[in-house]
Amino acid sequence: QHPGWPARLGPLRVPAGEVTLRPVRLRDAAAWSRIRLQDRAHLEPWEPTGRGAWEARNHASNWPSLWSSLKAEARRGAMIPLVIEVDGAFSGQLTVGNIVRGALRSGWIGYWVAKDLSGQGVATAALALGLDHCFGPIGLHRVEATVRPENLASQAVLRNVGFREEGLLRRYLDVDGAWRDHLLVGLTVEEVMGTVVDRLVREGRAILP
Numbered sequence: 331q332h333p334g335w336p337a338r339l340g341p342l343r344v345p346a347g348e349v350t351l352r353p354v355r356l357r358d359a360a361a362w363s364r365i366r367l368q369d370r371a372h373l374e375p376w377e378p379t380g381r382g383a384w385e386a387r388n389h390a391s392n393w394p395s396l397w398s399s400l401k402a403e404a405r406r407g408a409m410i411p412l413v414i415e416v417d418g419a420f421s422g423q424l425t426v427g428n429i430v431r432g433a434l435r436s437g438w439i440g441y442w443v444a445k446d447l448s449g450q451g452v453a454t455a456a457l458a459l460g461l462d463h464c465f466g467p468i469g470l471h472r473v474e475a476t477v478r479p480e481n482l483a484s485q486a487v488l489r490n491v492g493f494r495e496e497g498l499l500r501r502y503l504d505v506d507g508a509w510r511d512h513l514l515v516g517l518t519v520e521e522v523m524g525t526v527v528d529r530l531v532r533e534g535r536a537i538l539p
């Protein structure tokens with residue numbers, strides 16, 4: 331096993347409820363697919379272009395192969411694929427990817443949250459728990475994220491947890507059917523005073539139950 335995997339993180343209380351993170355499971359198929367099909371308009375503008383129709387890609391029958399490739403990446407220490415739960419219910423995903431060790435000790439972080447929970451602190455709490463895990467048990471020095479300039483909600487979430495803007499990556503990623511510019515944000519462990527969760531608690535954004 332690699333440091334930081336498997337992991338159960340939280341709980342952290344926010345207006346939506348109690349946020350916890352845990353590894354993806356084979357039996358997540360139905361909950362994953364139901365939200366992904368229902369929230370297509372909320373998710374598609376920000377996600378990598380996939381092959382085939384959204385309905386087919388996000389059908390429950392597609393989850394086992396996705397789950398098994400996420401688990402394979404986790405087993406080789408390159409990824410931490412987590413489900414975001416709110417009060418015990420599947421509510422989104424948070425993934426740390428491209429984990430590189432050695433002298434770089436870096437990875438990217440990405441997330442999505444069900445639309446019916448929007449604006450209630452879930453992504454902010456999940457990201458704080460994920461970052462503390464990156465800088466603690468996983469042992470990373472730097473975490474980065476990329477976000478479309480149009481994605482103001484996600485930029486607010488990244489700012490909430492202390493990410494710093496590093497630049498604009500032109501035509502960086504094939505998202506929603508075209509090469510899209512992305513803002514690059516980064517955070518290194520030296521910039522975190524205490525933990526990211528402590529920061530949210532201090533700012534009154536979350537409560538440790």
Ligand code: ACO
Nearest residue numbers: 376440441442443448449450451452453454482483484486
């Ligand atoms: N303009 C500006 N700010 C906004 C807007 C808007 N239109 N809408 C929401 N916000 C702000 C809120 O005020 C809040 O900021 P605050 O806490 O400073 O007030 C913040 O955005 C939302 O914070 P949370 O409630 O913690 O986030 P939420 O649980 O609603 O999840 C997320 C946000 C992840 C962006 C969700 O809407 C989502 O899944 N969207 C679709 C997929 C996506 O965009 N994923 C992120 C891709 S980029 C990446 O992964 C690095």
